Structure formats: C-alpha cells, structure tokens
Amino acid sequence: MTELERACESFRILMEEQQARIAKMQAEKVDFSKKDTVTIGLVDGDGIGPLIMNQAVKVLETLLADEIAAGKIILKRIEGLTIENRLAKNQPVPTEVLAEIKTCDVLLKGPTTTPMGGKMESANVTLRRELDLYANVRPVSIPGEGIDWMFYRENTEGEYVLGSRGVELPGMAVDFKVTTDAGTRRIARAAFDYARQNGKNRVSIVTKANIMKKTDGKFTAICHEVAAEYPEISVDDWYIDIMTANLVNPAIRNQFQVMVMPNLYGDIITDEAAQIQGGVGTAGSANIGDRYAMFEAIHGSAPRMLEEGLGDYANPSSILKAEAMLLRHICRGAAAEKLENALENCKTVVTGDRSGATGAQFTEDLMMLL
Ligand code: NAD
Numbered sequence: 001m002t003e004l005e006r007a008c009e010s011f012r013i014l015m016e017e018q019q020a021r022i023a024k025m026q027a028e029k030v031d032f033s034k035k036d037t038v039t040i041g042l043v044d045g046d047g048i049g050p051l052i053m054n055q056a057v058k059v060l061e062t063l064l065a066d067e068i069a070a071g072k073i074i075l076k077r078i079e080g081l082t083i084e085n086r087l088a089k090n091q092p093v094p095t096e097v098l099a100e101i102k103t104c105d106v107l108l109k110g111p112t113t114t115p116m117g118g119k120m121e122s123a124n125v126t127l128r129r130e131l132d133l134y135a136n137v138r139p140v141s142i143p144g145e146g147i148d149w150m151f152y153r154e155n156t157e158g159e160y161v162l163g164s165r166g167v168e169l170p171g172m173a174v175d176f177k178v179t180t181d182a183g184t185r186r187i188a189r190a191a192f193d194y195a196r197q198n199g200k201n202r203v204s205i206v207t208k209a210n211i212m213k214k215t216d217g218k219f220t221a222i223c224h225e226v227a228a229e230y231p232e233i234s235v236d237d238w239y240i241d242i243m244t245a246n247l248v249n250p251a252i253r254n255q256f257q258v259m260v261m262p263n264l265y266g267d268i269i270t271d272e273a274a275q276i277q278g279g280v281g282t283a284g285s286a287n288i289g290d291r292y293a294m295f296e297a298i299h300g301s302a303p304r305m306l307e308e309g310l311g312d313y314a315n316p317s318s319i320l321k322a323e324a325m326l327l328r329h330i331c332r333g334a335a336a337e338k339l340e341n342a343l344e345n346c347k348t349v350v351t352g353d354r355s356g357a358t359g360a361q362f363t364e365d366l367m368m369l370l
Contacts, residue, residue: 007167007174014162018178021161025182027132027290030105032331039074040326041104046083047301048314049110055316055363056108056323062367063327063335076104081123083113092126101127106326107294110319111301121164128155133287133294134183135190136266137325140273140283146254149273150200152191153266155287157183158215160263179215179262181222188226190288191260195233202234203227206243206261206269219262240265247272274298281314281352284321286329293329295322305352315350316359317343320366342369 044050067073080097114122136155141148159177166175195203205223207216227235274283280299287294297318327336348357348365
C-alpha cells in the first residue's frame with residue numbers, strides 16, 4: 001500500500017467512526033430537582049489547578065454544609081488526572097480515572113496541561129467527548145459598560161473531534177473538521193433555549209462560512225432552522241474575524257447578547273472576551289451534556305505562573321464563577337446566588353502577580369460575604 005492509499009484508508013475509517021458517533025448522540029436530560037443525591041466530582045488538574053481548586057472546595061463545603069451533612073450532596077475527590085499520571089499511562093484520561101468520573105453527576109475541574117506535539121489528546125477534549133459535553137457555556141459581563149455576553153461554543157466537533165487524528169504525507173499534513181446536523185442542532189437549541197429562558201431577544205451566529213463552506217455553511221443553515229422555532233428572538237450572522245473586532249469596538253459591543261459558534265472560534269473568542277472582562281483568571285466555563293456536566297476556569301494550568309513562583313497569586317474567581325454555574329445546574333439556585341453576589345461585591349483584587357492579593361486572601365474575604 002502506498003502512503004497515499006494508507007491515508008485514504010484511514011480517512012475512510014475516520015468517516016465511519018463519525019457516522020457511528022451521530023447515532024449515539026441522543027440522550028435523556030437529567031432532572032436534578034428530582035434527584036435525592038447529587039455527587040460532585042472534584043478534580044485538581046495540573047499547575048495552578050490544585051491551588052485554585054483548594055479555594056473553590058472551601059467555598060463549596062461552606063455553601064453546601066447542611067446538604068453534605070445530610071448526605072444529599074456527596075463531594076468526591078478524584079485523583080490521577082495529572083500530567084505525570086497521564087504520561088505514565090500514555091492515556092489523556094487514564095481508564096480508572098474516567099471510570100471514577102463517570103460515577104459522578106457533575107465535575108468541578110482544575111485546568112490540565114496538554115503535552116505539546118506527539119499524539120496525546122488533551123484531557124479536556126477526551127472528557128468532552130467521553131461525557132458528550134456538547135455545550136461550552138461561557139458568560140462574560142461588565143455591568144458598568146452594559147456588557148452581558150453569553151457564548152455558546154459547540155464543544156465536541158469542529159477541528160477538535162479529530163484533532164489528534166490528522167494525516168501526514170511526505171511534504172504535507174492534513175487535519176479534519178467535522179460538523180454534523182445533530183451536533184449543530186443541539187448546540188443551537190441550547191443557545192436559543194438560554195435566550196428564551198433569560199429574556200434575551202438576540203442570538204448571533206458566528207462562523208467563517210464564507211471560507212469553510214461545507215462545515216460552517218451547515219452550521220449556519222441549521223442554526224437558522226432552529227431559530228425559526230423561536231420567532232420572538234432575532235438572529236444575525238457574523239464572520240469570526242469581524243466579530244473578534246466587534247468585541248473591542250465600544251460603539252457596538254454592548255449590543256451583543258447570546259453568541260453561538262463552532263468549537264475553534266469559540267475557544268479563541270472567549271479568551272478575548274475574558275481579557276476584556278479583566279483577564280482569563282476572571283472567567284468561568286460550563287461544559288454541559290444531557291447526562292454529565294463539567295465546570296472549570298476558562299484558562300489553562302498557567303505553568304509560567306508556577307515557574308515564576310506566582311502560584312499563590314492565581315485568581316480563583318474563574319473557578320468560583322464556574323462553581324456558581326455548577327450550583328445553578330444542580331438546582332441549588334439560592335447557593336449560586338449567594339456566591340454570585342459575593343463575587344460581585346468582593347473588593348479584594350487579585351492581579352496574578354505580587355501587586356495584588358493572594359488567592360487565599362481573596363477567598364477569605366469572599367467567604368465573609370457569603
Ligand atoms: P494559560 O491559560 O494556562 O495561562 C496563560 C496566562 O494567563 C498565565 O501565564 C497567566 O499570566 C494568566 N492566567 C491564567 N490563569 C490565571 C489565573 N487564575 N489568575 C491569574 N492569571 C492567570 O495558558 P497557556 O500557558 O497557554 O496554557 C497552559 C497549559 O494549559 C497548556 O498545556 C494548555 O494546553 C492547557 N490548557 C488547559 C485548559 C483546560 O484544562 N481547560 C484550558 C486552556 C489551556
């Protein structure tokens with residue numbers, strides 16, 4: 001077999017796998033208001049992960065103390081999702097760690113380091129796929145400027161689903177981007193449902209459909225089909241390049257409300273949005289599926305902060321915002337509101353360097369406001 005024939009054969013296998021994935025996409029949503037016990041998995045991650053998770057767990061234990069004592073909430077520490085263990089096992093999420101994770105309803109997770117180069121997939125991409133966490137939900141708000149954005153990023157497809165399965169031939173490399181009808185329909189529905197349930201009257205679809213004609217073309221068309229079921233909500237189309245500019249244009253940026261987009265664009269533009277809000281250390285993120293959900297900071301493990309001895313200065317606001325989203329997701333609205341109010345009112349500033357407070361000082365001050 002020539003290298004070209006081998007590449008074509010591996011392409012055929014990839015396409016068959018993707019067709020099989022579509023067939024498995026339907027699941028029933030968990031109704032947390034009807035569950036007697038909820039198990040929250042706690043996963044530290046790498047780098048600054050354990051440091052910010054420590055703060056987040058203190059707050060969670062305080063907010064849910066009564067329900068933990070009554071056995072209605074179980075906090076379950078899950079070890080082993082570390083870069084050392086993943087490299088030793090040569091698995092992005094070691095089998096036994098994944099099995100533990102699947103015994104939980106929801107996860108609060110610290111950031112995980114992804115090895116550069118090589119073949120190993122990111123732990124997050126693996127978890128999003130294995131737990132079918134199709135909606136990456138990222139809020140960004142700056143009340144003083146009238147900015148209240150909610151990003152709905154498709155989380156299981158696009159460039160990521162086969163990101164570690166690309167093909168190399170002499171002198172060239174090819175990666176693949178996959179967009180499915182079912183995958184797009186469910187993220188579009190999640191975005192429009194959010195808009196309807198939260199009194200938003202505008203959803204913006206963000207793609208690069210002028211260039212990615214098949215995949216982003218499909219994404220746009222299906223979002224419009226779904227939009228037709230929500231006649232009270234206006235819908236508009238933007239290309240990712242101009243939307244990236246729009247977010248730094250004070251003349252129009254506060255007019256955007258809910259944005260829905262394929263995976264890669266969402267990954268990039270939400271970091272930009274977080275920076276506008278005050279830095280990646282200030283932004284939380286939810287990965288929602290029908291059965292499982294995972295809540296985390298939008299940033300990574302920040303190895304440079306550790307190298308510079310700045311770990312204690314990592315801002316836990318990111319993971320605490322994610323924690324508030326987790327509490328809402330499991331129908332603990334009162335606890336979520338307490339945490340959101342405390343986050344809004346806490347005046348202690350963490351800058352990520354020695355000019356600001358440490359994460360522990362911030363959490364101590366925040367807990368006085370709970
Ligand atoms: P990063 O997001 O880890 O950090 C970039 C910079 O942002 C840091 O050097 C720091 O200056 C600042 N920062 C990040 N978090 C902060 C916080 N809580 N408080 C204050 N400042 C903060 O980006 P990176 O260095 O490109 O990525 C490091 C690793 O994390 C990579 O291996 C990457 O793949 C991984 N990653 C993981 C996730 C995840 O697990 N969800 C997300 C993104 C990146």
